[in-house]
Amino acid sequence: MNTRILTTLAAGALLAATAACGGQSLDDDNATAGTGSAAPAEVVLDQAPAEEKAADVINAITPDKDLAAKAAPSLKSGVLKVVSSMGYPPMELFASDGTTAIGFDPALARAIARKLGVKVTITDEEFNSQIPGVLTGRYDFVISSMTDTPERQGQVTFVDYVQAGAGMLVKSGNPAGIAGPKDLCGKTVSVVDNGSSMELAEGYAADCEKSGGKSVNVLKFPGDQEALLQVTGGRAQASITDFVVAASKAADPKLAVDAVPLDGTESPWGIGMKPDNKVLIDSVKGALDSLIQSGEYAKLLKAWNLEKLAVQSAVVNGGK
Structure with a gap:
């Protein structure tokens, strides 16, 4: 699986990122040298990319000395290794250079890293590879618009x-007249494979069958962009995704699609970590709580017009 390491501006210089097999890091010596401590004085913290909407907020964040002192052993090299999946705006996307990660999820990852007094690398991986990458220790955590579900809690621990809730993308003008789940009976729907959208689609299909109607034909794809193409190309009448993503895509007139909310689907999205890495879980929870209490978290959300997604505190495994 080809992956792409996405590095940030460190000490004012843009670190190049190129496609590499197995997520090989291209960080410089300052980012990877083993210092024996994650103390902020020993690490030159990353600057956010210029195209990151929350760059000013991120760059103003200073380390929390107490959190940095208690940082997990996996962070003692001074680097937080993060995995995400680009192409899901406004949550995760590439900057204009095609390699640098921006969006709310990368912004929050960078903010957490600064709170903990460490640098950060963000690797682009296909969705289904992310949890295995965390469990094998390649990454410290995954932040990729991942719904916190009981099933996933059996693999990772979430903060x-x-x-956020789900929504649908339909052709502009909604020619198929799809206003809610019942309207999907007998229709073709595209989704990202193995995600919460797939679970919703399969649940709607079962409901259609129980009511005596035609089932939903569910088409599964590795990424959100492939799923969207089925709608614009006419193969599917709707694509189920997260509503924030649907709204973002509907705002692009070139795509000629409309966003339809799926009421009652709101659920928490989590940062996933290896369950036995208790210290890291506590570090990330502490950093997020610190960002919430300082108001920096709210500013990150506002930069990406996502204020409605705000939580009041960092909750561990809140998905039910």
Whole structure:
């Protein structure tokens, strides 16, 4: 699986990122040298990319000395290793250079890293590879618009960072007249494979069958962009995704799609970590709580017009 390491501006210089197999890091010596401590005085913290909407907020964040002192052993090299999946605006996307990660999830990852007094690398991986990458120790955590569900809690421990609902993308003008789940009976729907959208689609299909109607034909794809193409290309009448993503895409007139909310689907999204890494879980929870209490978290959300997704505190495994 080809992956792309996405590095940030460190000490004012843009670190190049190129496609590499297995997520090989391209960080410089300052980012990877083993210092034996994650103390902020020993690490030159990253600057956010210029195209990151929350860059000013991120760059103003200073380390929390107490959190940095208690940082997990995996962070003692001075680097937080993060995995995400680009192409899901406004949550995760590439900057104009095609390699640098921006969006709310990368912004929050950078903010957490600064609170903990460490640098950060963000690797682009296909969705289904992310949890295995965390469990094998390649990454410290995954932040990728991942719904916190009981099933996933059997693999990773989540620190929930937003509360979001689902939505549908349909062709502009909604020619198929899809206003809610019942309208999907007998229709073709595209989704990202193995995600919460797939679970919703399969649940709607079962409901259609129980009511005596035609089932939903569910088409599964590795990424959100492939799923969207099925709608614009006419193969599917709707694509189920997160509503914030649907609204972002509907705002682009070139795509000629409309966003339809799916009421009652709100659930927490979480930062996933290896369950036995208790210190890291506590560090990330502490950093997020610190960002919430300082108001910096709210500013990050506002920069990406996502204020409605705000949580009041960092909750561990809040998905039910």
